[in-house]
Amino acid sequence: MTSVLSLAGVSATVRVGVHTMKSPRPTASTQAPQDSYNVANLGHTKRRFSMNEGRFRLAFEKAPMGMAIVDLNHDLRRVNQSLCDALGYDQKELLGKNIIELTHPDDIKDDTPLIEQLFNGQISSYRLEKRFVTKRGDLAWLDLTAVLIRSDEEEPLYGLAMVEDITNRRRAEEALRTSEERYRSFVVNSSEGIWRLEIEQPIDTTLPPDEQITLFYKYGYIAECNDAIARMHGLKRADDMVGVRFGQLKLATHPTNVQTMRKLISSGYRLLDLETGDFEINGHARYLSTNLIGIVINNRLLRIWGVQRDRTEQRTAELKLEYSLRQLRALSAYLQSIREKERTDLAREIHDTLGQSLTGVKIELSLLNKRLNSDTEFDIKTTSEKLEELTNTVDDTIASVRALATELRPGVLDKFGLSAAIEWKCEEFERRFGVQCKCNLPGNELELREELSTALFRILQEALMNVATHSDANAITVDLVVDEQNAILIITDNGKGITLDQLLAPTSLGLLGMRERAEVLNGSFVIEGKPEHGTRVTVRIPLLIRTEIKEEHE
Numbered sequence: 001m002t003s004v005l006s007l008a009g010v011s012a013t014v015r016v017g018v019h020t021m022k023s024p025r026p027t028a029s030t031q032a033p034q035d036s037y038n039v040a041n042l043g044h045t046k047r048r049f050s051m052n053e054g055r056f057r058l059a060f061e062k063a064p065m066g067m068a069i070v071d072l073n074h075d076l077r078r079v080n081q082s083l084c085d086a087l088g089y090d091q092k093e094l095l096g097k098n099i100i101e102l103t104h105p106d107d108i109k110d111d112t113p114l115i116e117q118l119f120n121g122q123i124s125s126y127r128l129e130k131r132f133v134t135k136r137g138d139l140a141w142l143d144l145t146a147v148l149i150r151s152d153e154e155e156p157l158y159g160l161a162m163v164e165d166i167t168n169r170r171r172a173e174e175a176l177r178t179s180e181e182r183y184r185s186f187v188v189n190s191s192e193g194i195w196r197l198e199i200e201q202p203i204d205t206t207l208p209p210d211e212q213i214t215l216f217y218k219y220g221y222i223a224e225c226n227d228a229i230a231r232m233h234g235l236k237r238a239d240d241m242v243g244v245r246f247g248q249l250k251l252a253t254h255p256t257n258v259q260t261m262r263k264l265i266s267s268g269y270r271l272l273d274l275e276t277g278d279f280e281i282n283g284h285a286r287y288l289s290t291n292l293i294g295i296v297i298n299n300r301l302l303r304i305w306g307v308q309r310d311r312t313e314q315r316t317a318e319l320k321l322e323y324s325l326r327q328l329r330a331l332s333a334y335l336q337s338i339r340e341k342e343r344t345d346l347a348r349e350i351h352d353t354l355g356q357s358l359t360g361v362k363i364e365l366s367l368l369n370k371r372l373n374s375d376t377e378f379d380i381k382t383t384s385e386k387l388e389e390l391t392n393t394v395d396d397t398i399a400s401v402r403a404l405a406t407e408l409r410p411g412v413l414d415k416f417g418l419s420a421a422i423e424w425k426c427e428e429f430e431r432r433f434g435v436q437c438k439c440n441l442p443g444n445e446l447e448l449r450e451e452l453s454t455a456l457f458r459i460l461q462e463a464l465m466n467v468a469t470h471s472d473a474n475a476i477t478v479d480l481v482v483d484e485q486n487a488i489l490i491i492t493d494n495g496k497g498i499t500l501d502q503l504l505a506p507t508s509l510g511l512l513g514m515r516e517r518a519e520v521l522n523g524s525f526v527i528e529g530k531p532e533h534g535t536r537v538t539v540r541i542p543l544l545i546r547t548e549i550k551e552e553h554e
Helices: 039-062 081-087 105-119 167-189 209-219 227-232 255-266 312-373 380-408 411-416 418-433 450-471 500-504 509-519 547-553
Strands: 002-005 011-014 019-022 029-032 066-070 076-079 125-133 139-150 156-165 193-204 220-225 270-279 285-297 300-310 436-440 475-482 486-493 524-530 534-542
Touching: 066 081, 081 139, 081 156, 105 125, 105 139, 105 156, 139 167, 193 209, 193 227, 209 220, 209 255, 227 300, 255 270, 255 285, 285 312, 312 380, 312 509, 411 418, 411 450, 418 436, 418 450, 418 475, 450 475, 450 486, 450 509, 450 534, 500 524, 509 524, 509 534
Parallel strands: 436 475
Antiparallel strands: 002 011, 019 029, 066 076, 066 156, 125 139, 139 156, 193 220, 193 300, 270 285, 285 300, 475 486, 486 534, 524 534
16 A cells, blocks of 8 residues: 555555565565556556646646635635635635635525535535635635545545636626616606517518508507506506507507607607607596607517606696686786776766766856846846756766766775675665675674775675676675684575586686686685576685785785
8 A cells, every 4th residue: 555645735545455476486486466556557656646646736727717625624725826816815825724714704604514515425516606705805706616525435535626706797797687676666666657568570660651550559569667657548557557469558540649650650760759649548638748769670670668758737737827828818808898998988977977067067157157247137036046956966966976986996995894895785786786685794893904805895796796697696695704814705696506617618707807806815716506506606815915925016
């Protein structure tokens, strides 16, 4: 028996047998190999072993992958340069280090049991991707393959570790995973609808547009989307939309959709910021801003990426704003016409009533003056009668002036307050139109700011005029309530009731004017009608004016 030092520095046993052979001559004997080896073969065996070990040593040292000999205590007995480069050590620093010591703490629990099983002979090898800690403290991902080397007696001698540096690969995988997570998070949480449409059978983009559209609706299906786009199409979540044929989400024959598809085709499958009025599955109209990008390779449409933003609320707000602007322009024209009418009426009243009265007074005074200066006998009785007629004419003129002033602004509102003005107006309305008016007013006179009293009184005037003109009512109730925060005016009639069409009619400028009077003081105006059960107008205006409103008026 002889021992040869192995690459790992561990003795490997080689069996050598020697026995005595008899010479053909009885007097001579010589010693020769007994079993299968002789002394010459021993030298040959050593040389062959040395050659194999040399080749292995060369392969070990020059291998592009890291290699190490690990003894049964898990210590490194020999390492190559590739392993040193991967971990940032030189060979002297690595030798004697325990492989567990170099392992990242989080990976020890996975690696240690495998090492124990390997050296106990339970497994002959194992492979594991694990993290090592470099000399600088960085992490190095290595693909480790460990093999157990045994003696001729099948006893464990040492482990051969072969590692490949996969740090860059793992970093790329981690970056890809992070990127995918960010992408998924962006898609899932985006308020914009995002979808990917796959084409089962690629579409020839050289075909006429109508043929492409037909194939698109036939073979296109939703492969990926988020909840936002699903909700835009009347569904609850993305799972309800994935796998659905595109033709099931859109009516292929609808002019808007066909036009959109034609624009997409004519643009080379690149359509940006297209404003469309789309339709959900349930038929409710929606306004969408659409971006579509088609993936075309060799004149074959493979898929389409789409991003859609639901502009329904925004578009609805825009339409409401446009409607409000039209109403405001109409109201402005209406108010201007009202002012012109008031001026015309005032001018006519002044001309027809005051002018004629004063002209008559002037003529009578002129005649009286001539009589006084004439040589004819002076008739006191006749003169007295003429003076009385003149006095009556002047009284009528004064009454006309007061009536004009009251129409412009009732003096009772300024002298006696809102409650008295409401009561006076209701009595005047009842007397004029024959409609019974009942007023429920606060017991004590209210001290309200001038603009609030004026707004409520003018709204009452307009409401009463609407009752006289449109409602066919024979009774009205006016309630004025003042709480700690608001002044509330409620006008109720028993007429035929205002309709929704009348409320929304562009010609209902009187209603718009009442609403504007309330809202300019941060108040609210509500009008409700029930067929044959009358109309109810409720005005609510804060007692205290907001600072910003004060500043605007100042």
